[in-house]
Amino acid sequence: MHNYIEKFATIQSKNKKKDENSDWTPTKYKETLNNYPNLQKMVEEPFLLQLILTVLPLLVKQYDVGSRISKAHVYEVFNDQWIDIHCQNIISKLAELRIQMNINKVKSTLKRYCIDLGFEMFYQGNLIAIESDLQYQNENEIDWGKLDLEIQY
Known part of the structure; x- marks a missing residue:
């Protein structure tokens, strides 16, 4: 060690x-x-x-x-750090495309998605979850809050 x-x-x-x-x-x-x-x-x-x-x-x-x-505290802090890093990456990529988005909105959406995914996996008793096709609000925006999860057996 x-x-x-x-x-x-x-x-x-x-x-x-x-x-x-x-x-x-x-x-x-x-x-x-x-x-x-x-x-x-x-x-x-x-x-x-x-x-x-x-x-x-x-x-x-x-x-x-x-x-x-x-362990839950450790996982929560790790998850928050992971979300922060990936939100920065998302915001950077969007900035390259000249698209602006509120980073706090991206963070809260990603966090909610992770919580929903974790709950669904726990509820189903499986370790693998597969999301269905993304549903779009309009042509340019993904509705991250309405992702349907399917569990792979």
Whole structure:
């Protein structure tokens, strides 16, 4: 685990912009994990280790030292980060096409879609969900709020 944290921190420092969590060293990751007992147990699972390390700087901003952070909290912070990154990409692509859209509207729509998809998957008891063809409000706008989900069995 310690080797993975060192490799992760090295890769992150190379990929991040100077002002964007660039002060996160392997030692800082390890010390921070020690401040959150629940996270220490979770990082024993390889998948959760990467997920937690990815969002640890954000978790520290949202939760006080010693807080009981659950897997649900980790997933929520990761999902929010994922949505932020992809909304920025969407807005950039739209800007290239000279289309302006409110980023908060895109974020809330994507978040609602993720919640609906997760609920539908949980409700159906399956791990794979397939969406049907997109329904358009008009020729240029997708109605993301009205996506019908179909579960693949």
